[in-house]
Amino acid sequence: MIQVKLVFAACLIAATLPASAALNVFACTPEWGSLASELGGDKVTVFNATNALQDPHRIEARPSLIARARSADLVVCTGAELEIGWLPLVLTQSGNSKIQAGQPGYMEASSYVELIEKPQRIDRSMGDVHAAGNPHIHLDPRNVAKVAAALSDRMAALDSAQSAYYRERARFFLQRWAAATAEWEKRAAPLKGVPLVVYHRNLSYLVRWLGMREVGNLEPKPGLPPTASYLVELLAQLQRDPPKAVVRSAYNDPRAAQWLAERAGIPSELVPFTVGGTERAKDLFGLFDDTIERLLGAVK
Amino acid sequence: MHRTLLCAMAFAVAWGTPLAARAQDPELSKLREEVRQLRQAYESRIQALEARLKETEAKAGKAEPSAAQAETAAAGTGTRPAGENAFNPAVSLILQGTLAGNSRDPGTYRISGFVPSGGEVAPPKRGFSLAESELNVSASVDPYFRGQLSAAFTPDNRVEVEEAYFQTLALGRGFTLKGGRFLSGIGYQNEIHQHAWDFQDASLVYKAFLGGRLNDDGLQLKWVAPTDLFVELGAELGRGRQFPGAEGNRNSVANAGSLFGHTGGDIGASMAWRAGLSYLRASPQDRGYGDLDSTGTGVNNTFSGKTRLWAVDGIFKWAPNGNSTQTNLKLQGEYFQRSEDGSLTYDTQAASLGTQSGSYSSRQSGWYLQGVYQFVPQWRVGYRYDRLGAGTTSIGQVSSGALSAADFPILGGYNAKRNTLMVDWSAGEFSRLRLQLARDYSRIGEPDNQILLQYIMSLGQHGAHRF
Numbered sequence: 001m002i003q004v005k006l007v008f009a010a011c012l013i014a015a016t017l018p019a020s021a022a023l024n025v026f027a028c029t030p031e032w033g034s035l036a037s038e039l040g041g042d043k044v045t046v047f048n049a050t051n052a053l054q055d056p057h058r059i060e061a062r063p064s065l066i067a068r069a070r071s072a073d074l075v076v077c078t079g080a081e082l083e084i085g086w087l088p089l090v091l092t093q094s095g096n097s098k099i100q101a102g103q104p105g106y107m108e109a110s111s112y113v114e115l116i117e118k119p120q121r122i123d124r125s126m127g128d129v130h131a132a133g134n135p136h137i138h139l140d141p142r143n144v145a146k147v148a149a150a151l152s153d154r155m156a157a158l159d160s161a162q163s164a165y166y167r168e169r170a171r172f173f174l175q176r177w178a179a180a181t182a183e184w185e186k187r188a189a190p191l192k193g194v195p196l197v198v199y200h201r202n203l204s205y206l207v208r209w210l211g212m213r214e215v216g217n218l219e220p221k222p223g224l225p226p227t228a229s230y231l232v233e234l235l236a237q238l239q240r241d242p243p244k245a246v247v248r249s250a251y252n253d254p255r256a257a258q259w260l261a262e263r264a265g266i267p268s269e270l271v272p273f274t275v276g277g278t279e280r281a282k283d284l285f286g287l288f289d290d291t292i293e294r295l296l297g298a299v300k
Numbered sequence: 301m302h303r304t305l306l307c308a309m310a311f312a313v314a315w316g317t318p319l320a321a322r323a324q325d326p327e328l329s330k331l332r333e334e335v336r337q338l339r340q341a342y343e344s345r346i347q348a349l350e351a352r353l354k355e356t357e358a359k360a361g362k363a364e365p366s367a368a369q370a371e372t373a374a375a376g377t378g379t380r381p382a383g384e385n386a387f388n389p390a391v392s393l394i395l396q397g398t399l400a401g402n403s404r405d406p407g408t409y410r411i412s413g414f415v416p417s418g419g420e421v422a423p424p425k426r427g428f429s430l431a432e433s434e435l436n437v438s439a440s441v442d443p444y445f446r447g448q449l450s451a452a453f454t455p456d457n458r459v460e461v462e463e464a465y466f467q468t469l470a471l472g473r474g475f476t477l478k479g480g481r482f483l484s485g486i487g488y489q490n491e492i493h494q495h496a497w498d499f500q501d502a503s504l505v506y507k508a509f510l511g512g513r514l515n516d517d518g519l520q521l522k523w524v525a526p527t528d529l530f531v532e533l534g535a536e537l538g539r540g541r542q543f544p545g546a547e548g549n550r551n552s553v554a555n556a557g558s559l560f561g562h563t564g565g566d567i568g569a570s571m572a573w574r575a576g577l578s579y580l581r582a583s584p585q586d587r588g589y590g591d592l593d594s595t596g597t598g599v600n601n602t603f604s605g606k607t608r609l610w611a612v613d614g615i616f617k618w619a620p621n622g623n624s625t626q627t628n629l630k631l632q633g634e635y636f637q638r639s640e641d642g643s644l645t646y647d648t649q650a651a652s653l654g655t656q657s658g659s660y661s662s663r664q665s666g667w668y669l670q671g672v673y674q675f676v677p678q679w680r681v682g683y684r685y686d687r688l689g690a691g692t693t694s695i696g697q698v699s700s701g702a703l704s705a706a707d708f709p710i711l712g713g714y715n716a717k718r719n720t721l722m723v724d725w726s727a728g729e730f731s732r733l734r735l736q737l738a739r740d741y742s743r744i745g746e747p748d749n750q751i752l753l754q755y756i757m758s759l760g761q762h763g764a765h766r767f
Contacts, residue, residue: 051569053621060617060624060765062572063530063564070474070524085729085765092446093532095524097472102443124730124759224728225625225677251623253677 023159026069026099028077028087029056030275031138032109032147034284036076038173039152043162047072049090052250052277056082057128057223061089069094072105074158076151079108080115080135104158110135112150113143117204127221138274139206141181141288145174180285185210188292194299195241197234199226199248199257202273206291215241218248218256226256235263245269245298250277269298389439389447392760394495396431398424400752404743411508412744413690413714414664415603415640416589417543419511423501423740423750430455431754434462434495436761444470450493462493462515474524484514485522485534486560486578487634488613492766498630499722500736500754503668504686505636508716509609511543514580516556530564530574544580544607544638546587556582564767569622573615574767580609588648594706597652601708603660605642611635617767626677633669638662646697646707656703658696662711665689670720678726686718714744729763732756 023044027033033048040046047068050059056078059065069075069090077083091100098105115133122131137143152170156163192211196203199218207214216238220230246261246268248254254268261268271291272281280290400406402423409422424431432455438448450463465480483491489506490513502512518538525531540556541547548555558581564574586602593599612635619628644660647653670684690713697703705712718741724734733755740748 051622053569054623055625058624058765060572060767062566062767063532063562063574064528064566064572066524066532067528067530067565071526071528081762084762089764089766092467092469092476093524095471095474095476095522097470100443100469101440128728128730128762221728251625253626 022162023155024071024073025155026072026075028075028083029138031144031284031287032076032078032151034275034287035144035148035151036074036155038284039148039166039169040155041165041169043159043165044155052272052274052281055251057085059083059086061086061093065090066093069099070096072096072099074105074107074154075099076107076109078110078135078137080110080132080137081130082110082135104154107151107154109143109147109151110137112146113137113140116208117201127219128223134201134204136202137205139203139291140209141177141184142209143205144284145177145181148173148177176285180288184288184292188296191292191295191299194245194295195243197238197243197246197260199246199252202249203247203271206271210292210295212295215243218246218252218260225253231256231260235260238264242266245295247271247295247298249273267298269294271295389437390761392436392758392763394434394436394493395757395759396433396495396755398429398431398500398752398754400424400426400429400750402426402748402750404746404748409742409748410710411504411688411716411742412710413688413712413716414508414710415587415662416710417508417511418589419507419513419543421502421507421512423748424752425455432460432494434493438761440469441466444468474526476522476524478520478522479518481515481517482520484516484536484538484558484580485520485562486514486536486558486580486609487611487636488574488576488615488632489634490514495756495758496763496766498632498670498672498680498682499684499720500734500752503634503670503684504688504716504718504742505634505666505668508664508666508688509544509636509638514542516545517541518553518556528565530562532562534558534560536560540582540584543587544584544609544640545582546584548585550585556580566622570618570620572617572622572767575614576612578609578611578613580611582607586645586648589710591708591710593647593652593708594704595652599647599652599707600649602645602648603640603642604645605640605660607638607640609636609638611637615767624674626674628674630672631670632672633667635665635667637665639664644695644697646703653703653707656697658700658702660693660695662691662693664691664693666716680724680726682720682722682724684718684720684722686716686720688716690714690716712744716742718742730758 023040025036025040025044025046026049027036027046028049030048030052033046036044036046049065050056077087100106117134119126119129119131122129148170152166156166188210193213195213195215197216198214201217201222204214216234218226220227243266245266246257248257248270250270250273257268271294272278272287275281275283275287278290281287400423406423406425410416432452435451440446446467446469448463448465452460452462454460461481463482465478465482468477471477485491506512516538518536520534520536522532522534536558537554538556545556558579560576560578562574562576566572583606585604588600588602590598590600614633616631641661643657645655645657647655666688668684668686670682672680672682674680693711695708698705718738720736720738722734722736724732726732736752736754738750740750
């Protein structure tokens with residue numbers, strides 16, 4: 001009986017062993033997965049723990065995530081408590097010493113950028129606030145550049161045989177990224193000063209970068225779903241400073257946004273939020289291309 | 301290095317200009333075009349390099365980052381150290397309470413057909429009642445260990461240590477060692493703390509076979525296979541201090557032990573599953589329970605021998621695109637089978653017909669299946685069906701005629717069952733209110749209608765989203 005089980009286990013393991021690659025990257029969210037692919041090329045294998053249609057706050061420590069974390073050489077996450085609900089559990093359950101917090105194989109992108117919206121007071125009466133500040137940092141391309149430089153260094157350190165390759169790719173990426181950023185800023189000029197209502201405060205870095213104004217949230221408090229009474233209140237409050245559009249992320253429920261948009265007589269627009277959120281947001285470049293185009297279309 | 305590169309580029313750009321001025325014939329204009337492109341490329345490259353230079357300088361003060369710098373970069377540049385919480389250790393507190401109504405007295409709750417487990421398995425007290433308040437404290441000890449304490453303050457003013465363990469972080473190769481008191485890895489529900497259950501109480505199999513849950517003192521070694529399919533194997537050695545073991549006084553490291561294996565994965569983006577098989581063995585000495593014998597006298601009986609438990613568990617979750625915010629479904633089921641062989645001593649205190657010993661063996665089983673559906677944000681409904689099979693129990697004293705089956709009424713053949721319905725509302729991730737209705741046929745001939753309202757409030761550290 002035991003022998004049969006052992007043979008079965010061995011077969012199971014043999015059948016599912018991942019293809020060997022220089023560096024296994026476990027990305028908590030698709031934007032960092034996409035960045036790792038840009039920087040690592042064919043020297044890395046990237047696994048995205050979540051997709052753009054999932055609320056990054058509500059992920060569970062699924063068996064598949066523990067299995068992938070087990071073989072990871074590098075975990076790239078946002079940090080700032082975005083993954084607090086599931087990542088610590090995945091890390092401790094994985095039995096992988098390389099990716100524990102504090103090890104070179106563990107990287108929090110938010111450590112490399114200036115966080116905004118740091119709460120003055122940390123209390124859950126204000127909803128699911130993040131003590132370190134707003135963790136949704138990737139929609140400001142200048143943050144992406146900073147994280148890219150750090151991530152490239154980290155890859156080079158972990159896989160020193162390929163360090164020249166990583167540096168060269170980083171150089172290439174940053175060059176394209178700088179050019180693209182300038183182009184986006186030029187294209188998004190009409191968005192300056194435009195007032196918006198957003199679903200959750202996950203577009204704050206985008207809003208700040210493009211000089212837009214956030215005049216309301218569909219969530220009464222961060223992490224709490226919109227309620228009918230709150231939306232009515234919000235609608236009344238918005239009369240003073242009428243927004244040009246209601247913007248939600250691909251993973252948000254469209255109903256509350258549509259309800260408010262209809263009554264306020266403004267468009268309701270979806271932005272991809274991260275790579276994979278829309279058809280066009282295939283990579284980081286597509287993400288910003290599409291986001292800006294959709295915003296421009298909405299406030300036209 | 302950067303300086304040399306910059307010089308080379310500057311040279312290339314400078315070299316391009318006079319050449320372009322002189323160019324007349326097609327060969328030269330082609331060259332000129334190439335050089336123009338080159339220059340453009342270098343210009344943007346220089347810009348990028350400058351940006352990167354600033355970046356690197358700001359970060360480390362030196363242009364060349366070393367591996368050692370990369371290792372400490374998270375702490376060096378960052379705004380704050382990476383950690384689970386700004387506080388060290390992370391602290392969370394769970395507050396719980398119930399308002400309950402039962403058609404039978406919860407104080408006399410027993411599951412007919414099964415040896416009483418001695419655990420806290422009775423339904424909540426009638427009326428208002430505080431439930432266990434749970435305090436969790438956890439942190440990394442150092443780069444090698446992590447520690448956690450879960451203490452429950454019971455409504456009758458006792459403190460119970462539910463879990464207090466260390467766990468290794470640095471063994472690597474998929475290995476994790478846990479030591480102390482911890483919730484055993486057998487089955488599915490056992491490792492989940494009570495406040496995270498989908499129903500207020502445990503399923504009947506857990507009540508009958510494990511006294512609610514198994515949290516022994518001992519060691520656990522777990523290994524996760526390096527495969528994309530989740531495969532986890534674990535082994536535990538324990539003191540066997542609680543049911544189905546019994547607190548003993550022996551110099552043994554293996555009064556109780558278990559083996560378990562779990563496997564799981566995703567099916568597309570919307571579905572995830574886990575299945576497991578577990579085996580638990582214990583050798584209780586003088587594991588006691590109380591019963592009323594044929595004369596109506598309360599007697600204490602004890603069991604010594606071997607108990608073996610097999611458990612099969614499975615869980616399946618569905619959420620559209622894996623986004624559980626709007627709607628999601630969770631199906632969960634477990635099957636337990638137990639055999640016990642040894643001797644049973646009747647009336648150890650000679651309170652009734654006198655102390656007598658004889659052989660004892662039983663083969664019993666049970667299962668439950670439950671489904672919980674979140675139909676809109678914040679609202680969930682759930683249904684659970686419980687079934688126990690008392691199976692066969694043979695008592696030497698009864699077959700020899702020394703005593704009758706009526707002297708062991710609790711061991712009489714009876715298949716308990718229960719239907720439970722619940723609906724709960726959660727404001728966010730930190731509070732939950734629940735209404736639960738059950739018709740419980742745990743007691744032979746005495747169906748119990750139960751209704752309860754429950755609150756669960758989580759304070760402090762964000763709870764773990766366990767699968």
